[in-house]
Amino acid sequence: MFLWFAAYILIPVYTILFVQGNDWLTTNFSVIGNIIGKEEEFALWGLMVGIYFFCTLQLIVARMPVRPPCTWLIPLSLLLLTCAIITPYLPQKMPLGSWLHVMFSFTSALCLLACLGAIIGTLYHEDHKKYRLYPVGLAGIGLFSLFLLCLAGIISSALEIFFTIASTFMVYRLYRKLV
Numbered sequence: 243m244f245l246w247f248a249a250y251i252l253i254p255v256y257t258i259l260f261v262q263g264n265d266w267l268t269t270n271f272s273v274i275g276n277i278i279g280k281e282e283e284f285a286l287w288g289l290m291v292g293i294y295f296f297c298t299l300q301l302i303v304a305r306m307p308v309r310p311p312c313t314w315l316i317p318l319s320l321l322l323l324t325c326a327i328i329t330p331y332l333p334q335k336m337p338l339g340s341w342l343h344v345m346f347s348f349t350s351a352l353c354l355l356a357c358l359g360a361i362i363g364t365l366y367h368e369d370h371k372k373y374r375l376y377p378v379g380l381a382g383i384g385l386f387s388l389f390l391l392c393l394a395g396i397i398s399s400a401l402e403i404f405f406t407i408a409s410t411f412m413v414y415r416l417y418r419k420l421v
Contacts, residue, residue, distance in 0.1 A: 248294050249414035254407045260287050266400040267393065272331035272343060274399070288327040291406060295354060296320045298413050302361060305420040307368055312360035315353045322350035348397070351405065355384065358412070365416075376416065383408045 260283055264274055275284025299316045303309060326346035333340040362380055366373040383405065390401040 245294075245298060245414060245417065248290070249298075249410050253290060253294060253410050256287060256290060257403055257406050260284070261399045261403065264399060266403065267398050268396075270397055270399050271402050272326075272347065275327075276331050285327050288323055291410070292320045292323045294410065295413060298417050299357065299361070302413070302417050302420055306361070306364065308364055310357075310360040310364040312357045315357035315360075319350045319353035319357065322346045322353060326350060344397075354409065355380070358409070361416070365420075372419065376412070379412055383412065 260271070260280075261269075261274060271284065271287070274280055275287075296316060296319075303313050303316070323346070326343050329339055329343040329346060330336060331340050331343045358380055362373065362376040366377055386408075387401055387405050390398060390404060394400060
């Protein structure tokens with residue numbers, strides 16, 4: 243019940259409320275999260291999302307008949323997200339720190355996608371019929387994220403909102419399929 247609440251209510255609502263009042267195509271979570279008074283909200287968002295993915299993916303892997311080779315990406319993704327949250331994004335004052343922040347954030351998302359891809363691939367290999375929509379869904383998340391990147395020309399709030407919510411839904415549905 244708590245995972246359902248986190249996946250369908252808590253994370254989507256908090257993610258959208260976090261960017262409230264900002265243009266979704268011209269700004270991003272890093273910029274918003276470094277506005278005075280928003281640092282704690284950004285840290286809370288990162289903790290919620292990071293812990294949700296870490297715990298849920300661990301539960302998924304524990305229930306899989308064959309363990310995928312990528313499980314080390316789960317804690318790595320959480321570590322990178324944590325590094326991104328604690329590394330300020332202030333390009334004018336701290337260019338190196340800002341570059342590291344971007345690399346941590348981007349690499350964390352890539353680790354999550356790669357891990358999800360390996361988990362879905364392993365499950366699909368075991369049962370094509372039961373998991374047939376998951377590779378399509380993951381490809382859809384990737385392609386629509388790429389579209390949003392091209393549309394805005396930056397990693398925008400729109401991309402971050404979509405990626406966060408779509409990935410959260412997919413991970414929860416995958417968990418429910420295994421229970």
